[in-house]
Amino acid sequence: MLNLLAIFFQSGTNTASQTTYADNASIWRHMSEALHQSLYRVLSLFIAVLPGILAFFVALAVFTLIGMAISASLRRALTLFKFDDRMARTRGNVEWTPASSPTGLVARFSFWACVLLGLIIGVAAFDTSYATGTPLPISLLPYFTHAVGAILLLIAGNLIARFLSRSVLIGAVNAQLQYARFLSLGIKWLVLVLTAAMVLDHLEVGGDIVELAFGILFGGIVLTLALAVGLGSRDLVSRSLESHVERTGDRNPSARDGSGSNPAETIRHF
Amino acid sequence: MATADPIPAVSTASPPPAASLLVMVAAMPQEQLDRLLTNLTAAFPADNMLVATQNEFTPNANPALRLILAPSTNAAWASTAADFVNAFQLAQEERVRAVLMLGPGSGSLTAQALHDLANAVLSSGVDLAMPRYMLPPNAGLINSAILYPLTRALFATRTRFPQAIDLGLSLRMSERLAAAAQRFTSASQADALIWPVNEAVVAGYAMDEYDVGPRALPQPADTDINAILSLVTGSLFADIEAKAAVWQRPRRLPPPRRPSPELAHADGTVEGARMIESFRFAYTNLQEIWSLVLPPNTLLGLKRLSVTDAAEFRMPETLWARIVYDFLIAYRLRTINRGHLLGALIPLYLAWVAGHINTTAAGTSSERHIEALAAAFEADKPYMVSRWRWPDRFNS
Numbered sequence: 001m002l003n004l005l006a007i008f009f010q011s012g013t014n015t016a017s018q019t020t021y022a023d024n025a026s027i028w029r030h031m032s033e034a035l036h037q038s039l040y041r042v043l044s045l046f047i048a049v050l051p052g053i054l055a056f057f058v059a060l061a062v063f064t065l066i067g068m069a070i071s072a073s074l075r076r077a078l079t080l081f082k083f084d085d086r087m088a089r090t091r092g093n094v095e096w097t098p099a100s101s102p103t104g105l106v107a108r109f110s111f112w113a114c115v116l117l118g119l120i121i122g123v124a125a126f127d128t129s130y131a132t133g134t135p136l137p138i139s140l141l142p143y144f145t146h147a148v149g150a151i152l153l154l155i156a157g158n159l160i161a162r163f164l165s166r167s168v169l170i171g172a173v174n175a176q177l178q179y180a181r182f183l184s185l186g187i188k189w190l191v192l193v194l195t196a197a198m199v200l201d202h203l204e205v206g207g208d209i210v211e212l213a214f215g216i217l218f219g220g221i222v223l224t225l226a227l228a229v230g231l232g233s234r235d236l237v238s239r240s241l242e243s244h245v246e247r248t249g250d251r252n253p254s255a256r257d258g259s260g261s262n263p264a265e266t267i268r269h270f
Numbered sequence: 271m272a273t274a275d276p277i278p279a280v281s282t283a284s285p286p287p288a289a290s291l292l293v294m295v296a297a298m299p300q301e302q303l304d305r306l307l308t309n310l311t312a313a314f315p316a317d318n319m320l321v322a323t324q325n326e327f328t329p330n331a332n333p334a335l336r337l338i339l340a341p342s343t344n345a346a347w348a349s350t351a352a353d354f355v356n357a358f359q360l361a362q363e364e365r366v367r368a369v370l371m372l373g374p375g376s377g378s379l380t381a382q383a384l385h386d387l388a389n390a391v392l393s394s395g396v397d398l399a400m401p402r403y404m405l406p407p408n409a410g411l412i413n414s415a416i417l418y419p420l421t422r423a424l425f426a427t428r429t430r431f432p433q434a435i436d437l438g439l440s441l442r443m444s445e446r447l448a449a450a451a452q453r454f455t456s457a458s459q460a461d462a463l464i465w466p467v468n469e470a471v472v473a474g475y476a477m478d479e480y481d482v483g484p485r486a487l488p489q490p491a492d493t494d495i496n497a498i499l500s501l502v503t504g505s506l507f508a509d510i511e512a513k514a515a516v517w518q519r520p521r522r523l524p525p526p527r528r529p530s531p532e533l534a535h536a537d538g539t540v541e542g543a544r545m546i547e548s549f550r551f552a553y554t555n556l557q558e559i560w561s562l563v564l565p566p567n568t569l570l571g572l573k574r575l576s577v578t579d580a581a582e583f584r585m586p587e588t589l590w591a592r593i594v595y596d597f598l599i600a601y602r603l604r605t606i607n608r609g610h611l612l613g614a615l616i617p618l619y620l621a622w623v624a625g626h627i628n629t630t631a632a633g634t635s636s637e638r639h640i641e642a643l644a645a646a647f648e649a650d651k652p653y654m655v656s657r658w659r660w661p662d663r664f665n666s
Contacts, residue, residue: 085512101604163607166559170613173555174496176548180555267541267623268409268487269495270347270502 049126056122063118071111078103119148143203150199157195161188179228186225193217289320289336291388292366294357295376296345297324302377307332309377313385322360344461347490348433349373351451352460358448361441368392369444373435374488383482387438390478397475398466399438400429401482407636408627409487412502414640415622416594423591423647424510424654425471426521429479432467433502435488439466446473463505472516479527499619500612507601514602518655523648526641542627545620546580552617559614563600568592575621585625587646593618594647595654603661 078084087102123145165188172180197214200206206213293310295303303325310321311334322340329337340360343352349371357369368391370384383401390399403410413431421432439447446469454462470477490498510517553576561569571589578584597615601608630636 166606166610169555170559170610173552174613174616176551178551267411267627268406268489269412269623270410270487270490270498 052126052128055125059122059125060115060118063114063121067111067114067118070114071107074110075103075107078106146203150202153199153202154195157191157198161191161195164188164191182228183225186221186228190218190221190225193221289318289364290367290392291319291370292357292361292364292368293319293321293370293372293388294340294353294360295321295323295325295372296349296353296374297342298374298377300325302375305377306372306379307335309379309381309384311335312381314388320364320366346374347488348435348463349437350460351454351462351464354444354447354451354464355455357439358444361444367441369437369439369441371437371439375486376436378484378486379436380483383480386480386482387436390480391438391440391443394478395476396438396478397440397443397473398470398477400431400467400477400479401434401436401485402430402479403434403485403487404481404483405485405487407630411623411626412499412619414636415590415619415626415643416503417506418640419591419644419647420506420510420594420598421465421467422523422644423651424517425468426523427467427471427477428524428527429467429477432465432506433463434466435485436482437466440475443470443473443475446470446475463502465506465509468509468513472513495620496613496616499616500609503615504601504608504612507598510598511602514658518658542583542624542631543580545624545627546583549617549621549624550576556614556617559606559610562605563611563614564593564596568596572618581628583621583624583628585622587643588650590618590622590643591646591650592653595650595657598654599657599661602658 083103083106084101165184168187169180169184172183177183193214197210197218200210291314295306298306303323307321310319316334316336320336320338322338324340324342327337327339338360341352341356343350343356345353353371357371361369368388370388370391372379372384379401387399387401390396410431413433417432418430422428443466447464447466450469451462451464454460454464467477490501553572557569560572564572568589571586571592575583575585575589593615597611600606600611605611606614626636626639629639
């Protein structure tokens with residue numbers, strides 16, 4: 001009897017330990033299989049898109065080199081033909097004056113056009129290899145194009161903010177507005193906030209929160225500026241109106257027809 | 271082999287004999303025009319002169335004069351590109367030998383002044399006859415601060431009013447100016463300014479200057495200093511940029527003329543005080559922009575100037591010359607937007623004007639001060655040429 005019991009207990013213990021051991025091995029095997037499959041899928045994806053990535057960089061590098069060559073030859077040819085002088089003669093003194101010479105602009109434009117072309121071709125190659133290589137639902141490519149657009153928006157917004165800020169600062173200083181710097185800063189931040197909101201919206205980050213935050217910030221800046229300028233310029237406006245009325249009253253008709261050269265007159269800039 | 275002149279064969283009708291002089295008169299009030307016509311009649315034989323006016327006229331009003339209607343332009347102040355193009359076209363049509371261009375307010379010019387200007391281009395072999403006006407000390411300040419010293423230093427000419435309102439032109443000078451103006455009119459910029467002195471220097475034409483006495487100076491339609499300074503200075507800077515190959519060559523300045531008499535001294539201390547305040551305010555706000563254009567030494571000079579007492583406020587000639595040159599170089603390099611650049615120059619110009627007012631108020635002759643300024647521009651020309659050729663050398 002005792003032997004029977006002993007055999008029973010012994011066999012029961014062995015069965016339990018064998019089952020536990022079998023379960024542990026199964027988990028490890030499953031984990032291992034899952035990891036292997038995951039690694040396999042990632043490596044497969046990487047191998048599938050690797051030619052595309054390489055194609056992207058090769059296209060970008062080749063077209064950058066082509067762009068540099070075209071830009072250099074254009075710059076040399078246009079300098080040889082005195083393109084800047086000709087443009088200066090034909091355009092005269094126009095209001096819009098870019099920060100680079102016409103030759104520099106043409107050369108730079110041709111270079112960046114080539115870089116952009118290389119980028120498009122590279123992205124197209126990447127897109128092809130990515131689409132054929134894997135059915136994975138990762139939306140990498142659309143996000144990448146959105147990111148490029150967002151970067152362009154950011155650059156344009158910064159340039160516009162700087163231009164407008166300087167325009168306002170110089171105009172306000174020459175108009176003797178005491179809050180010139182404040183006004184200039186306000187304009188700068190208005191444009192920067194607008195740019196940031198556009199960038200985030202373009203990247204589809206934040207959703208409604210960005211719109212709400214932008215509305216509050218933009219409205220706040222505008223209200224602050226309006227209050228500051230409105231309260232600060234009351235005296236200025238009244239002085240300006242008074243001096244305008246005085247000028248209108250005292251205006252000598254001869255000053256308009258050109259006979260107003262009076263030795264007692266104080267300052268005449270021309 | 272001698273050939274016949276083709277012109278008579280082409281022209282079928284030739285009513286009156288060709289006049290020698292074409293007088294182009296800008297639009298002006300009728301009483302001024304009447305005064306001008308009287309002076310012109312006193313200065314020249316009427317049959318030797320053709321007057322083209324933009325004013326409406328009745329043919330019988332001045333039977334002694336040959337009057338024709340000139341195309342209308344917007345020359346409310348200096349002659350525009352369209353005026354030069356019209357002048358040459360009329361000169362060609364009427365086969366005259368010289369052109370006398372008279373701007374608004376020219377009714378105040380004497381008959382002698384008109385005669386001197388026209389006679390120079392008709393019989394003295396001069397291609398460009400420039401007037402030298404007698405102005406009050408505080409008039410024509412943009413001309414005194416920038417146009418005259420800069421033109422004198424770069425183009426080696428002592429013409430006191432490079433953007434004169436009245437001009438005597440030989441036919442070939444008129445043709446040259448019309449060609450220069452054509453580039454603007456074809457780009458729909460008929461109101462652009464043309465710089466006759468610079469054109470004459472580039473072409474190597476003879477020019478001379480004639481004292482014409484006091485003259486009523488018309489003011490631009492937009493009397494805002496910001497607009498005037500940007501317009502005139504921007505135009506001159508662009509012309510200097512286009513003629514860089516010419517003015518970089520060393521030239522000898524003609525000997526000085528005897529100084530012209532000045533009109534009565536005018537008081538401008540009130541405006542001067544306002545200008546000093548304007549400069550100080552700009553100094554606290556525009557340093558960031560000025561530092562992109564001006565070297566450290568100049569900024570240091572401006573700092574010293576900003577703390578100078580109003581009564582002692584004077585901008586040194588060397589400092590002003592350096593400022594103008596650095597702005598000209600920044601204009602060429604497009605260091606910042608050109609509109610911004612010229613806007614940033616305005617407070618500095620006002621500082622110079624304030625200093626000029628103080629100088630003349632202290633008893634120094636206005637002309638002597640302006641001549642000293644022009645000499646400073648000449649002395650600093652090597653710096654200008656050096657930075658023009660090697661702009662990266664941002665030395666002091």
